[in-house]
Amino acid sequence: MNMKTEKITLAIALAGLITSFVFGALSFFVGWHSYERGQDSPKNVGIRFSDPQQPLYDINRIGGNVSFELKDNERPITNLVSIQTKFANTGTSAIRPSDYAENLSITVNSPWKIIAIENPAQNFQNIVHVEWRKISSNKFEAQPILLNPGELIYAEVFCTNPTLIDNNSVVNTPAPEIKWNGHITNLDHFSYPENPVAREVNRLGGIGIIVELSGKSLVFFIVAFSVCFLTFLILMKRAVMLNFKMARTYFFVLMAALFSQASSEAESTYIFGSLVTDIYGIPNALNIGIIVLNFCVLLALFIIGVVKVKSNNSEILFTER
Secondary structure, three states, X not given: OOHHHHHHHHHHHHHHHHHHHHHHHHHHHHHHHHHOOOOOOOOOEEEEEOOOEOXXXXXXXXXXXXXXXXXXXXXXXXXXXXXXXXXXXXXXOOEOHHHXXXXXXXXXXXXXXXXXXXXXXXXXXXXXXXXXXXXXXXXXXXXXXXXXXXXXXEEEEEEEOOOOOOHHHHHHOOXXXXXXXXXXXXXXXXXXXXXXXXXXHHHOOOOOOOOOOOOHHHHHHHHHHHHXXXXXXXXXXHOOOOOOOOHHHHHHHHHHHHHHHHHHHHHHXXXXXXXXXXXXXXXXXXXXXXHHHHHHHHHHHHHHHHHHHHHHXXXXXXXXX
């Protein structure tokens, strides 16, 4: 390799290394800035519901001499249905108590009635505890609370239908329709995104790794992957690791592609977020680890390449002498 080619290769490698560092730094600052943006930014909310469950059905399966009796204000409850629901702040600005022109509430269609609303997962990260107040048999209202970006309300709604004789009748009856209500400043509407986790898990038969990229995040991923993978190839060539006559070279290329894919997806998710991370309250900062690891691998390859080039140049000078 002559001196001119060596300088060009070194310049390209340095440019790729710097670009990788800039992408990582940009991911951090853009993500932090988006999290800290002001109150007047447009707000976004995502709502999800679980499938109805029948707690009494499972209890009655115990059988034997064990019996249970549920009452609501001394009135026997013959059937019970529970539905879990999530109300997540998927936007980039906080929802403050002063933003509620109308308090959040949950209602159910008649003849169903709400017995209680509980917070089933109070100790999980990003889940906010809410105090619920009964307004009527069909409506419960939430106390206004601060909901930061990525935080969510996780509620389990217990309903009963007084027109049904027993819990077995629930099977042939339409499930209760739970609805969120409220009016929040600078929020155009509630969104009900499809659950990508459930969709993909069903498609894959319960097995698989789920990555969700779309729109700007997908374009960013393609550009970041291309730059990162090209940088890997250049640095591996300088480190004398690309000899396609040897089987290990294909392993190195595969690992480079995997590192490029993982770090690019992590950067994209960290900057733009995703429905999965937002709706389940998963902090995007978890992606920083892969970004840093990828940069460290690139830096190590760069150092190895510099050492190899200096060693080769020294051998050439020694031979000439």
